[in-house]
Amino acid sequence: MLDYKLIQACAEVIRFGSFEKAARALGLTQSAVSQRVKLLEERFGQPLIVRSKPIAATAAGQRLLAHYQSVRLLEQDLGDELPDLQAEGGFGEVTLAVNADSLATWFANVPKVLFEKLGLLVHLVVEDESLNHQSLQEGNVLGAVSLRDTPIQGCRVRSLGLMRYVMVVSPAFNERYFRNGVTADALKACPAVNFSEHDELQNQFLHQYFGLNPGEFPAHTVPSSQGFVTLAEQGVAYAVVEQHQAEEALKSGKLIRPCPYEIDRPLYWHHKTINSRLLDQVNEIVLAEARRHLPEITA
Structure with a gap:
């Protein structure tokens, strides 16, 4: 039989990438969480996490985390039917992955609806949609949310759309x-703003319309969708942004479109x-x- 207290400790360490943060979330000491993970690894006969900074899951740890997520979801289903089994506080949890541009626009209301309608605490992993x-x-x-x-x-x-x-x-x-x-020459002589080194949207736009490849143009790195608009408004970069994010600034004249090109993703x-x-x-709800x-x- 699997000991779900041990699995929970390991899953939280993987989710937070830290023993300290996992201990805080579970209301335990860091030593207690470390002991639970160690005991679980002994029972499985293999490491479940890579003790790096941040901590990452091994292949076995990833499979265990997926299993734990599924079990937690089924427990929450059962809690709806048998309220006496609900966790203290009455809130379920769900972890979803979303790109920053979606979170700043159409996805912004999703956590509110999930909480109000389903009583869920929402944990978001924010990365590039690719x-x-x-x-x-x-x-x-x-x-x-993905491009695939x-x-x-x-x-x-x-x-989705x-x-x-x-x-x-x-x-x-x-x-x-x-x-x-x-x-292309003008773009090589002025700064863009990238979300991260994996900013595929910016790279696609500049390559498709101007034949530029990553590294052929200078760029700020700002991991914030709203930060893109802010830097563009401040006049320190050009930005390729989701059109709704720039709508108000375009209407007010703070921003303009210097070229007519568009990319639909x-x-x-x-x-x-x-x-x-x-x-x-x-x-x-997401759909x-x-x-x-x-x-x-x-x-």
């Missing part, structure tokens, strides 16, 4: 760098194929929010 499916595959989350339109093993994929991206700059930036238009919702009424409800805000994906 990477989110990895969190799902590794068992860290139960659902994820094909399901990974043990998951189902559903269409399109996010449209445009280039924006301040009028002063445009006058300084793009007086003769936006060209289709988004998909991947989720575990667990027979859970609660997960079904989570999925429907409903996407339908409210995003245009449909067409062939």
